[in-house]
Amino acid sequence: MSNNPAESADKTRSDGIALVKHASFKDIDRMGETLKGWEVSCTQLTRGPFQGMLTFLEQRDLQIYQLRTQQAVQVMGAKPTSRWLFAFPLVSFPQAAYSCDTSLTTDCIFGFDAHREVNHISDPHGVNLGCIGVSKSLFENYVAQAGRDDLDEAFMKRNVVVPEGTRFAPLVCYLRQLFWHSQQQPELVNAYLDAKLIEQDLLPLLINALKPRESEDSLRLYPRADIVKVAREFMAMNLQRPLTLADICQAVHASKRSLHYGFQDMFGMGPMAFLKVLRLHEIRRILLSAEPKSLQVKEVASTWGFYSMGHFSRDYKQLFGESPSQTLNR
Incomplete structure (x- = not known):
């Protein structure tokens, strides 16, 4: 048996909470177990040795993930209920993926209905997702500052939204740069997290992207x-x-x-x-x-x-x- 299923590098605070963590995995179950506060089961769907990578950034009320696999997977189970969770592709889906029975064929933000468990099936090429977990109180503060009264419980029940116009690209671009810097300059990212500079940049971009198109014809429940x-x-x-x-x-x-x-x-x-x-x-x-x-x-x-x-x-x-x-x- 392996006692070292993941290779990781952490940058930690003095209180022992990891601010920046990078881990690689050769077993899909070990990857699922590493997701903090999640209780999910993972199934590898395509053939070949599993390779997964997780980048995790934390600032008390804010968690930011990048989840990558080279194999298609299904992830099912419970997610943390103490915070809002928003997932989205960091690279456009080359083929349909599925979230809670909805076919995802375009750039979108999904998974934020707190009353639904995770049920995500990646496209056949694997996973490259960003995920933002933010405490409900912190999110509500930024929503109020932005004057977005529409981001209420009824909106969250939608669970999937296709952002209007060019609102999606700045969010994805920012996160790609953030994950790159977390690899290259983790101490600098730590300092930005501690100073809440990432929070102040990221949450307005997220809230701006949560403006749906007038027509979301590209989102459909899969009939079977x-x-x-x-x-x-x-x-x-x-x-x-x-x-x-x-x-x-x-x-x-x-x-x-x-x-x-x-x-x-x-x-x-x-x-x-x-x-x-x-x-x-x-x-x-x-x-x-x-x-x-x-x-x-x-x-x-x-x-x-x-x-x-x-x-x-x-x-x-x-x-x-x-x-x-x-x-x-x-």
């Missing part, structure tokens, strides 16, 4: 999202049962055609391939947490429905870029 969600939940509850496509269709009251197109659009694979991915992730979690001498890979694989070790080892290595025995002996 409901059946995909129910099917995924059914799979997750029955991972160790032998399931057929007919079983899943019957459970969600959907045709094979609808289910196939839904999973293909949202996850880039059919439902049975996605079921295999979920099972492989469960096996990987077991292998990573086990003592190598106390576990037989074959026994774990068969428990999760893989009875051909040849096929299992091939599928495992294609998804994670390493053999099951290599994972076990980390």
Whole structure:
């Protein structure tokens, strides 16, 4: 087992709270566990060794993240409720991504409804997102200064907004520069955070970008999202049962055609391939947490429905870029 899943470099305050943190990850679960205050599960969707990077900046009432992966992922679960959270692409989505069943095909800000859990599916090329977490009291102060009475609870329930005109670009440009400087000059970024200079620059840019276009025709709920969600939940509850496509269709009251197109659009694979991915992730979690001498890979694989070790080892290595025995002996 690895005791060092992430490589990181911190610049800390005297009270031990990290102001600037950079970490790289070779395991998707370890990356999810590092997100402060989040309780999320992460699923790698595309094949190959996982590589993730997290830049995290903090100033008591303000948290700023950059999250990057080279693999497509799904992130699901609870987010902090004590602050407003705003996520957005730092590079335009090359293909559709999904947030809470909404198809994201253009530059937008999403995820800020405090009453909805995270359910983000990246586009097939991976993730390059910025995320701003700001305490509700601090956000309300800046909203009042800007005279933006429209940014109320009703607005937050929208959860996704496409900014008007050129309002989005200055926000993204500022954050790209901030993340670059946090790598090159972390001490300077620390000083700016302590002096609240970043807060004073960033929050007005964010509030300015939260002005929606008059028409948001580019934002649509994906019509098959409901059946995909129910099917995924059914799979997750029955991972160790032998399931057929007919079983899943019957459970969600959907045709094979609808289910196939839904999973293909949202996850880039059919439902049975996605079921295999979920099972492989469960096996990987077991292998990573086990003592190598106390576990037989074959026994774990068969428990999760893989009875051909040849096929299992091939599928495992294609998804994670390493053999099951290599994972076990980390």
